[in-house]
Amino acid sequence: MTLPASLLLLVAAVTAVRLVELTVACRNARWAFDRGGAEYGQRHYPAMVVLHVCLLVGILAEAALADRAFMPLIGWPCLAFLALAQAGRGWCMRALGPQWNTRVIVVPTLPLVTTGPYRWMRHPNYLVVVVEGIALPLVHTAWVTALLFTLANTAWLVVRIRTENRVLWPVAGAVTAAR
Template identity: 45%
Template structure:
């Protein structure tokens, strides 16, 4: 039962973030922003959707490793720190707003791409919290491949700002 509650909360959070990202993307585009490298975006969406679907399929009824759920909650603090730092500039796509300086405050003082570090950890930690190490491994490898494309795309776009 705990897996169902946890997955329902994570699913609701992710859906809420998609709404926020869509709103921020529209607002940024209205200010003259443009998207860079949209071709890889469907890969990100499919990976995250399959990750969650796999957890919904396999995790219910399995024992919960509560210290790992605690670590996952700590990662959410980092996620909210990133969202708060970026504010209306946070989106799930690579959106460039010409003339705007790079964000260098908050977690960006320590890591160039803190959101990707957090997402990579989440993709591993949540399955592990239900004893699903194979799910953690497979999706971590897929995510790493996609993030390689994403970070390269984002770094190229940001270097032109």
């Protein structure tokens, strides 16, 4: 099956956004390291990269191999959720400013961010990733990819969130402990 141009364009657009995010993350990492930041969880970071690449490749492979079609009743709402997820990530990035990163880098002298979506949730960016991991494949009914990514991402998020909580709680002091 030939993949529809709209699907190729969607995956290319998401890939381009990821590359921009990685560029921002690299710039922010330099900023954090220049201020005494320390990185944690380096061993699980490559798994995240592979997982997200597999999401994009899986969507294309499933659409081609299983002849997945765009179904408007599923595709349009999922596209809307995907757009909301992108806006949510932008909100997270804006709230964290130069502290936003795809890696866990903590600058010990900086307070925990409690503005934007972090006012209500500890890890709103991961909610964005969960929504995106379901919505993006389902835009073109790649439900196997959505399921496999969600399962693998859940396992990865358990490790990642434990790592972040372990290193951020001491930084936040009593304010975080009271949450």
